[in-house]
Every structure is written in C-alpha cells, then in structure tokens.
Amino acid sequence: GARSLNIELQKELNPPGEIRVERFGWTFCPGDKVMQVENDYDKDVYNGDLGVVSRIDMEEGELDVNFDGRDVTYGFGDLDELVLAHATTIHNSQGSEYPAVVIPLSTQHYPMLERNLVYTGVTRGKRLVVLIGQSKALEIAVKGARAKRRWSKLGEWIMEMKSKRA
Missing domain, CATH: 3.40.50.300 (P-loop containing nucleotide triphosphate hydrolases)
Incomplete structure (x- = not known):
C-alpha cells in the first residue's frame, strides 16, 4: 500500500543520508515530504497538512517541518504525528x-x-x-x-x- 510505496519512493527521491531519525516505523530525513496525521492545535497543524522536513537536530532531539513557509518543531517523541507523504x-x-x-x-x-x-x-x-x-x-x-x-x-x-x- 501507501506505506510500501513511500519507503521505495524515499529510496529513489530522497535516499537516507547520515542525518536521519528513525521513529514509529518511519525514517525521516531532511527533504522528505511528510503529512500530519492528526490535529495538533498547539502547533497549529492539522490532519492532512503537507510539509517538508527542513532540519533534524540529533542533540536536541528535534525535527522541523516546513508547512507552506512556516517551520514547525517536533520532538522525536511526537513523530507519530507524521508519515512520509511521497505517496498517499x-x-x-x-x-x-x-x-x-x-x-x-x-x-x-x-x-x-x-x-x-x-x-x-x-x-x-x-x-x-x-x-x-x-x-x-x-x-x-x-x-x-x-x-x-x-x-x-x-x-x-x-x-x-x-x-x-x-
């Protein structure tokens, strides 16, 4: 399904490099297209919003996603709110x-x-x-x-x- 397609498309479109984080069965890398899968009113992002991973900070345990020009920061523990979105x-x-x-x-x-x-x-x-x-x-x-x-x-x-x- 979409999960398998995303894994294969990521290999071709944005192969995982040295900077990556693996959580909740997904590997996220800078440049990956992602989708928010639940409403998060505190972050002002909503189910179905699409963005691009813009930064991963391994020391701080944070990942930034750019949603239409606005960066939103996720702690690594919050990455269950995101899925790869090369395919949906x-x-x-x-x-x-x-x-x-x-x-x-x-x-x-x-x-x-x-x-x-x-x-x-x-x-x-x-x-x-x-x-x-x-x-x-x-x-x-x-x-x-x-x-x-x-x-x-x-x-x-x-x-x-x-x-x-x-």
Whole structure:
C-alpha cells in the first residue's frame, strides 16, 4: 500500500543520508515530504497538512517541518504525528490537488475497486494522471457491478423517534 510505496519512493527521491531519525516505523530525513496525521492545535497543524522536513537536530532531539513557509518543531517523541507523504491514499488525498497523480489498480485489491475511489483519485491530478496496473481492475472499478449497500441504523432510528412522539 501507501506505506510500501513511500519507503521505495524515499529510496529513489530522497535516499537516507547520515542525518536521519528513525521513529514509529518511519525514517525521516531532511527533504522528505511528510503529512500530519492528526490535529495538533498547539502547533497549529492539522490532519492532512503537507510539509517538508527542513532540519533534524540529533542533540536536541528535534525535527522541523516546513508547512507552506512556516517551520514547525517536533520532538522525536511526537513523530507519530507524521508519515512520509511521497505517496498517499486516495482517502487521505481528498480535498487536495497534486501536479501529478499515479494510481495503481490491481485485482488483488478487489474490495478497493470502487468507481467513486477511482474518480476521487483521478480528480486529484491537476496536470497528469497515470493509471497503472491491470485493465481488468479498472474495468471492475468503472463498471461498479458490485452495488455497495450501506448498512446503518438510520431507518431504525427514525422509526424509534416516530414511536416516541406518538
């Protein structure tokens, strides 16, 4: 998934050098693209914010991320708030746009082959969208033959509210 892609993309785009910190299953290096994965009101950064690692201070145990021209400092113990973001999931990309988007499609991930997910992924790309994988996977997603029934208690809740009013 996105985690494996991030590890491989980091090797190609920003190979770990001497200055790096390894925490919570990730290796962070200056120049890495990262995503904030939870709201942190004290730092004024929010789930989905994208930035670039700008500094790592091993002596102080701190890492700085530049979010749109503003550096935010993280203690090494707070790095569970960040993940590499060379690649991300379609879910995490919602509400954002990117110059280029690459969407892998595989029948191996059959439950993820939904028309709305492909549409959301394709509409994230501003200049370039590349679909890679199996044509059969794209066909399954686009046809949307698997009608997805949403299970909720909404009907039950409405009936309960009606009976309380009577």
